[in-house]
Amino acid sequence: MERETVDLLQPLWRALVVFRIITWGFACLGVWTRWDGIVRPTGAVLQLAVMGIWTLISSIGYSRRWGRRNTRLAFADLIVTVGCMYATLWAQPLIDIRGGASVLTSVWVAGPVLALAISRGRDGGLLGAATISLALLSLRGVDNASKVLSNVQLLLVAGLVVGYAASTMRRAGARLRSAIAAESATAERLRLSRSIHDGVLQVLAQVQRRGTAIGGDALELAELAAEQEVALRTLMSTxxxxxxxxxxxxxxxxxxxxxxxxxxxxxxxxxxxxxxxxxxxxxxxxxxxxxxxxxxxxxxxxxxxxxxxxxxxxxxxxxxxxxxxxxxxxxxxxxxxxxxxxxxxxxxxxxxxxxxxxxxxxxxxxxxxxx
The missing domain is CATH 3.30.565.10 (Histidine kinase-like ATPase, C-terminal domain)
Structure with a gap:
């Protein structure tokens, strides 16, 4: 429970879930506006259905602790997203895509880039951006590389920025947990210090004074009491x-x-x-x-x-x-x-x-x- 309360990455995961849902809606809107230009509309509907189902599954995972802590979901998201990009071939022939037809996944493909950036930092974001960019380039063709350059740049920037922000927030979360633990330890130490001061230390001080006053064999007892008093005070202040x-x-x-x-x-x-x-x-x-x-x-x-x-x-x-x-x-x-x-x-x-x-x-x- 304590880790959840100091997990500074939660807002990023929640934003990712919202991004996934909104961009799936954009993909649906894009298919609707291009309906007359789609060669196989049934394939486009099937592709959107697969994207919708995976959006629901990944959103539930990213909303749960197991999905955020386990990077396997982010890698699975990357694989499924690449598969959905190639599923555009259900709706449009490859020659049409290379001739300028849209890849129906639209900006929805940035989801796993952001997920890997949040879970694995800068390196994860770059890995996701590179994978999506290669898939997009293979669909568009080498001859159209200049047309996808802006998309590749946006993916790389998103992976870098979000990855850096996630790494910074993760370090801040670790420091916050350490500060909370130190504060709790300090509060407990203060509580114990009051109890020790009101009881044990007063007794040891009394034994030291009486032993010193009596002298003889009691002097050794007084010295031992003094040593234990210092040890306790040191423990309380450490x-x-x-x-x-x-x-x-x-x-x-x-x-x-x-x-x-x-x-x-x-x-x-x-x-x-x-x-x-x-x-x-x-x-x-x-x-x-x-x-x-x-x-x-x-x-x-x-x-x-x-x-x-x-x-x-x-x-x-x-x-x-x-x-x-x-x-x-x-x-x-x-x-x-x-x-x-x-x-x-x-x-x-x-x-x-x-x-x-x-x-x-x-x-x-x-x-x-x-x-």
Whole structure:
């Protein structure tokens, strides 16, 4: 049901059904106005009957979800339409058609071009236009190619324009569905956040305060409560990472890294990056935080800050640990410790970015990753 409500292609399908019915009426009117010039009127009536029956069948199909989602109906429409074009031979000899007599299907033949354009985009529209144009050219003959050129141009333009519009609307529909899903997830998260805040978080905060006040063995319990409080708050504030196709929200990937010793600060708006780039950047941040826990000291705290600039994205990882010197970092690389050179510098360099590190004994360390 939700997909139907956000299917932006529905108006195009409905317009196609109306177009099919109206153009069949035009074909009937054309036969009526040329009645005296038709060699075999019975064949013309039979041809119109077949066209009418197929118009009814295809219109019902295009009005249903199965007909819109399954391109087999559009291809069947193309085959039947070409057959109806050749059915003009029931009413007029081929020599008369090549001599200037009308192909009785008239503009009704554009129906499958539009159907393929809506269902398969630009390529489908061009395929349908090319097939109808070749069929028309075979009926008119090569010698009359200049006379059908305007019809061919109109078919190609219709296939291109409608195909492009359908592809654009399909992408817009996918984005709209993603936005609706994100909005629903956000609303549910807010509802759960209120419940958690009124219950679990207050209890954890109380346990942390009481455990800290009591001290002793209760201090460990207080620390665990503090960690779980941060984890819950992070879960409540985390937003969906997937945003637009293969592009993801970097902030949504970094927010879960927050702990009692790690603060993650991100912009209010999404920071969209290609999925592969975001994954490598997050891996480099994790390695930097791992280095903090290993080498910065047991009481060190870290801050991860995301900034979106006009020409790129900068992620800063800063800690207040014991720090080091650039010479020691170089010596660590020479000794085979590849955490900095491979996991951080290597990843960012492969992305075409730059890495800057500032550190000094007693002043902590700050990494700046720019991509």
């Amino acid at each position: 937003r969906p990472a997937v945003a637009d196709g293969d592009r993801v929200d970097l902030c949504g990937l970094l927010l879960p890294l927050a702990t009692t010793r790690v603060d993650v600060v991100v912009p209010a708006a999404q920071v969209l990056l290609p999925a592969a780039t975001a994954e490598e950047l997050v891996a480099a941040v994790k390695e930097a935080l791992s280095n903090v826990s290993k080498h910065a000291g047991p009481d060190a705290r870290s801050w991860v800050v995301v900034e979106e600039l006009g020409e790129g994205v900068v992620v800063s990882i800063r800690d207040d640990g014991i720090g080091t010197t650039p010479a020691r970092l170089e010596q660590a690389r020479a000794d085979g410790h590849l955490g900095v050179s491979q996991s951080i510098r290597g990843r960012i360099t492969d992305l075409g970015g730059t890495v800057t590190v500032r550190t000094a004994p007693g002043e902590g360390t700050e990494w700046e990753l720019k991509v």
